[in-house]
Amino acid sequence: MTGHVTGWSKGLEVTADGEGVVSHAGLVLLRQLADKTGLTGGLSGALACSRLLVHDRGRVMADLACTIADGSEVISDFRVLADQKELSGVVASVPTVWRTLSEVAAGGPGALARISGAVTAARRRAWAAGGARHGALPGVRTDATRPRPHP
Numbered sequence: 001m002t003g004h005v006t007g008w009s010k011g012l013e014v015t016a017d018g019e020g021v022v023s024h025a026g027l028v029l030l031r032q033l034a035d036k037t038g039l040t041g042g043l044s045g046a047l048a049c050s051r052l053l054v055h056d057r058g059r060v061m062a063d064l065a066c067t068i069a070d071g072s073e074v075i076s077d078f079r080v081l082a083d084q085k086e087l088s089g090v091v092a093s094v095p096t097v098w099r100t101l102s103e104v105a106a107g108g109p110g111a112l113a114r115i116s117g118a119v120t121a122a123r124r125r126a127w128a129a130g131g132a133r134h135g136a137l138p139g140v141r142t143d144a145t146r147p148r149p150h151p
Contacts (some may be wrong), residue, residue, distance in 0.1 A: 029067055033126075078094055
């Protein structure tokens, strides 16, 4: 589920030489985290449809989540990914993001339940990976609350 979505990051390299400088470079880490935890693949499965789409809806939703985490405040801020093709590869357009959100809304409670399931599964994989690496230490956010899983 997670292997097919990371092709965009092949060959990326982090250097400190000042060549090929990009803004929002941290988005790469967020996108890789979404891919490696299975969030992108899970969303792809949750939003699968019978039509042939240019942009996978799971990738669009994962990228939208990453741009929000990066500080986006409006949907048009999504362009930050498209503005850096050398970093992000080919990404969806802002109109495609709007279409994706409309499709999710049209899917009603069933679509939301499938999306929530994909997020929960990715969160479990992330927690399990952290526990395997750090001896199952509990995580606490900086505001001293523990994240609650979605149903």
